[in-house]
Amino acid sequence: GQQVMQIPxxxxxxxxxxxxxxxxxxxxxxxIQWYKQRPGGHPVFLIQLVKSGEVKKQKRLTFQFGEAxxxxxxxxxxxxxxxxxxxxxxxNTGNQFYFGTGTSLTVIP
Amino acid sequence: xxxxxxxxxxRILKIGQSMxxxxxxxxxxxxxxxxxxxxxxxxxxxxxxVGAGITDKGEVPxxxxxxxxxxxxxxxxxxxxxxxxxxxxxxxxxxxxxYEQYFGPGTRLTVT
Numbered sequence: 001g002q003q004v005m006q007i008p009x010x011x012x013x014x015x016x017x018x019x020x021x022x023x024x025x026x027x028x029x030x031x032i033q034w035y036k037q038r039p040g041g042h043p044v045f046l047i048q049l050v051k052s053g054e055v056k057k058q059k060r061l062t063f064q065f066g067e068a069x070x071x072x073x074x075x076x077x078x079x080x081x082x083x084x085x086x087x088x089x090x091x092n093t094g095n096q097f098y099f100g101t102g103t104s105l106t107v108i109p
Numbered sequence: 110x111x112x113x114x115x116x117x118x119x120r121i122l123k124i125g126q127s128m129x130x131x132x133x134x135x136x137x138x139x140x141x142x143x144x145x146x147x148x149x150x151x152x153x154x155x156x157x158x159v160g161a162g163i164t165d166k167g168e169v170p171x172x173x174x175x176x177x178x179x180x181x182x183x184x185x186x187x188x189x190x191x192x193x194x195x196x197x198x199x200x201x202x203x204x205x206x207x208y209e210q211y212f213g214p215g216t217r218l219t220v221t
Contacts, residue, residue: 004151033209035210041214043152044212048209088151095165096157096206097142097210098168099144099151104149
């Protein structure tokens, strides 16, 4: 069945350091979405990538979709304490999204 | 615009009991979803609906049932609760299947 793997599972960084999480699918995706979930909260949509090789930026966040549309990454430059949370990718095939296991980011002030 | 609302926020069930988790959205979205999230894990799709009267199974449908009689409401029914159903349940909606999903605040369910 469809699998979406995400690494690393946990990441601790000093404030100001960069952070990257990687997402890999066992099959080709139609598109991929990224969500952020604060501790005790619900997932909140960040961005959607559709095209092969697509790169999108939101301030300090850079999102990439692989050429084969089977992998994606989220990179945060110069982390801040407000970046704390779990970041999930969600790969779409048809009507369903398959969520990765998430990367929990801790930022040490 | 309340978005996606879920009730209850918390619930403790005994093994074998049944309950319905309520979900309502006021954004006139066609698609609605039910996910469960176990500690330290991602979200697993239980059921989804592409419109009123139409539902389909996701990855982990066993032990659950859904119905969608209106665009706004998508209740999730647990029959004969088991400890394995202890989880946080999120309802979500989207305009279409590949659009961004809006999540409700979640229901924390414990089965003992």
